[in-house]
Amino acid sequence: MTGKSLVTKEDTELPAVIQSQESAQLLTRPSGQEREPEHPLADAFDRTVHAAVARSTAGLSPMALTNAWMDWAVHLAFSPGKQAELVNKAARKTARLATHAAKCALSEGDHKPCIEPLPQDKRFSDEAWHKWPYNLMYQSFLLNQQWWHNATTGVRGVTRQHENVLEFASRQLLDIFSPSNFLWTNPEVIEKTWQEKGMNLVHGFQNYLEDLIDMTDGKMNKPSKYKVGQDVAVTPGNVVFRNRLIELIQYKPATDKVRPEPILIAPAWIMKYYILDLSPHNSLVKYLTEQGYTVFMVSWKNPDENDRNLGMDDYRQLGIMAALDAISAILPERKVHAVGYCLGGTLLSIAAAAMARDGDDRIGSMTLLAAQTDFTEAGELTLFINESELTFLEDMMWEKGYLDTNQMAGAFQILRSNDLVWSRMVHDYLIGERQELNDLMSWNMDATRMPYRMHSEYLRELFLNNDFAAGRYRVGEKPVVLSDIRVPIFAVGTQWDHVAPWHSVYKVHQLSDTEVTFLLTSGGHNAGIVSEIGHPGRFYQISTRSADDQYEDPDSWIQNTPLREGSWWPAWVAWLDERSGEPVPPPSMGATGVVLPLIDKAPGQYVLQD
Structure with a gap:
C-alpha cells in the first residue's frame, strides 16, 4: 500500500508539505505499545473468547471485578474490628428506621426522615414519597445503600482502585432495586396509573417494544427532528x-x-x-x-x-x-x-x-x-482503567477494529445510571411518556466509533500511565x-x-x-x-x-x-x-x-x- 492510495483527489492538490506529512506518517509510524504475540494462533483464540464474553458484560472485565472483590473480601475476612463495626451500624440503622416507623404510626403529620437522599439524587423528591408506606420504603433503601457504602469502604489493606470499584459496583447493583423503579412501590407511577386507568402502562409497553425492535435492528436511536445541515450545524x-x-x-x-x-x-x-x-x-x-x-x-x-x-x-x-x-x-x-x-x-x-x-x-x-x-484524578472513568480491563477492552475492539457506538454510549450510561438509565425507563415504560428531545439530546444520540489502535494508545499512555x-x-x-x-x-x-x-x-x-x-x-x-x-x-x-x-x-x-x-x-x-x-x-x-x-x-x- 502506498501513501498516495490513502488520500483523496483534493489531497493531491495541496502543498507538498501537507501531502508528504500524511503519507510519511502512515508509512513510517512505529508499531506502538502493543506486544507481538509469541503464539499468534493462541493469542487470537484468547482474544476471540474475551470478545465473546464482552458482548454479555457490556465490555466490563469479569476478571477485573473478581480481583477487586477478592481483595475486599479477603481483607474484610481478616478484619474482625471492621466486621463488628458493620454489625453495630446495621443494628443502629434498623433501630432508627423502627423508631421512625413507630412515630409515623402513632401520630399524624409530617415527620422528619431518618435519612435524606444526597443532593444529586432526585428519585424521591416528589411529595408522594413522604407518605406512608412509601416513606419507609425509600428510607429503608437509602439506609441499606449507606450501609453497603460503609461495608465496601474503609477496609484496611484494600487498594484504592479496588475499593472504588467495589463501592461503585455495589451502588450500581443496589440502584437496580430502588423502589422508584417498580410499579407497586412508586407512588408517582401508581397515581398516574389510577388517573389514566392503566393506559400509561399500555403506552409504556409500546415504547418498550419500539426500543426492543431498535436494539434488535442495531439502531440505538430514533429519528430526530433535528437534521444535521437543516436544523443543527447550519452556520454557513x-x-x-x-x-x-x-x-x-x-x-x-x-x-x-x-x-x-x-x-x-x-x-x-x-x-x-x-x-x-x-x-x-x-x-x-x-x-x-x-x-x-x-x-x-x-x-x-x-x-x-x-x-x-x-x-x-x-x-x-x-x-x-x-x-x-x-x-x-x-x-x-x-x-x-x-x-x-x-x-x-x-x-x-x-x-x-x-x-x-x-x-x-x-x-x-x-x-x-x-x-x-x-x-x-480523571473521575469515575478511572474505575475501568487497569491492566485487566484494558486488555479485555482491547480484545473486544480487536474483533471489529473499533469500539462501536453502543459500547461507548453504554460506558457513559453506567456512570450516570440513575439519570440516563433508570429514570428514563421509569418515564418511558411506567409513566408511559417519551421525553421530547432538544438539540443537545439529539446530538448526544449521534454517536461515533473509536479506532482500535488509537483508543488503546489513548487509554494506556494517557489514562493508565x-x-x-x-x-x-x-x-x-x-x-x-x-x-x-x-x-x-x-x-x-x-x-x-x-x-x-x-x-x-x-x-x-x-x-x-x-x-x-x-x-x-x-x-x-x-x-x-x-x-x-x-x-x-x-x-x-x-x-x-x-x-x-x-x-x-x-x-x-x-x-x-x-x-x-x-x-x-x-x-x-x-x-x-x-x-x-x-x-x-x-x-x-x-x-x-x-x-x-x-x-x-x-x-x-x-x-x-x-
Whole structure:
C-alpha cells in the first residue's frame, strides 16, 4: 500500500508539505505499545473468547471485578474490628428506621426522615414519597445503600482502585432495586396509573417494544427532528480541506472586518463536531463569527474497520497539524487561536507541546474546553482503567477494529445510571411518556466509533500511565511536555463534569509555565460548554495566573474567586480580543487557485457518516 492510495483527489492538490506529512506518517509510524504475540494462533483464540464474553458484560472485565472483590473480601475476612463495626451500624440503622416507623404510626403529620437522599439524587423528591408506606420504603433503601457504602469502604489493606470499584459496583447493583423503579412501590407511577386507568402502562409497553425492535435492528436511536445541515450545524461555511481523517470547515464571515488571527477548533472524535454549532441560538461557532472572528472547525471522520490501525499520532498529524497547514495556506504568517474540546483538547496540548519543542510558533493562544492534561484524578472513568480491563477492552475492539457506538454510549450510561438509565425507563415504560428531545439530546444520540489502535494508545499512555503529565509521552523520537508551551492558556472546567472533572482540568496550572486563565462554569461536560447568552441559571468564576504567581489549590481557588452571573462566552471572547490584532478585511474562502478549493458546503460529508 502506498501513501498516495490513502488520500483523496483534493489531497493531491495541496502543498507538498501537507501531502508528504500524511503519507510519511502512515508509512513510517512505529508499531506502538502493543506486544507481538509469541503464539499468534493462541493469542487470537484468547482474544476471540474475551470478545465473546464482552458482548454479555457490556465490555466490563469479569476478571477485573473478581480481583477487586477478592481483595475486599479477603481483607474484610481478616478484619474482625471492621466486621463488628458493620454489625453495630446495621443494628443502629434498623433501630432508627423502627423508631421512625413507630412515630409515623402513632401520630399524624409530617415527620422528619431518618435519612435524606444526597443532593444529586432526585428519585424521591416528589411529595408522594413522604407518605406512608412509601416513606419507609425509600428510607429503608437509602439506609441499606449507606450501609453497603460503609461495608465496601474503609477496609484496611484494600487498594484504592479496588475499593472504588467495589463501592461503585455495589451502588450500581443496589440502584437496580430502588423502589422508584417498580410499579407497586412508586407512588408517582401508581397515581398516574389510577388517573389514566392503566393506559400509561399500555403506552409504556409500546415504547418498550419500539426500543426492543431498535436494539434488535442495531439502531440505538430514533429519528430526530433535528437534521444535521437543516436544523443543527447550519452556520454557513465550506469544507476547504479533506483527508482520510478530517474535513476542515471554514465559516463565512458575519462581520465586515475580522480579527487577523483565525480560530481553529478541534473537538473530540468521540463526538460529532456540531455540539459547538447546534441550533442558531446556541451555536458557539455562530457566536464567534458574529464577534468578528474567522473560524475553522475540524470535522472528524467516523472510523470503521478499515481505520483500525490509526493511532494517536495519526490523529495529531492528519488532524491538528494538517488543519494548521491548511489554515497557513489560506492565511499565511498568521498566528492561530487554537481551541480543543475534551479529547481534542488533550490532543491539541500534545501537538502544541511538540510544536513548541520544535520551534513551530504558529499557535498564538490555546484554549482547552473540559480537557485534561493530567489523568491522576480523571473521575469515575478511572474505575475501568487497569491492566485487566484494558486488555479485555482491547480484545473486544480487536474483533471489529473499533469500539462501536453502543459500547461507548453504554460506558457513559453506567456512570450516570440513575439519570440516563433508570429514570428514563421509569418515564418511558411506567409513566408511559417519551421525553421530547432538544438539540443537545439529539446530538448526544449521534454517536461515533473509536479506532482500535488509537483508543488503546489513548487509554494506556494517557489514562493508565499518565505519560504526558509525567514527561514520558513521545512525539517522534523525543518526549513532549506542557511546560514548553509559552503562549497564554485559557482553560474551562465545568462544575458537574463526570468525564473531565474540573479538579482534573485545573491541573493545567501545575504542568504549565505560562499565563493560565482558568474558568469554572456551571453545568456538565456538554451543557456547561454550550452556555449561550441568555441561558437561565448560568454562572461562572474566572481568574488569571501569571507564570510567576504561586500555585493556588482548587478548593482555595473556588472559595476565593468571585461568582459571576451569565454565560462564560463573552468573558472568553474578551480574553481573545486582548490577544488579537486590530480588525482587517476578512480572508477569502479557501485559498486562491486550486491549492485549497471549496470542496463542499458545510457541514460536509464526514459528520453525516453513521
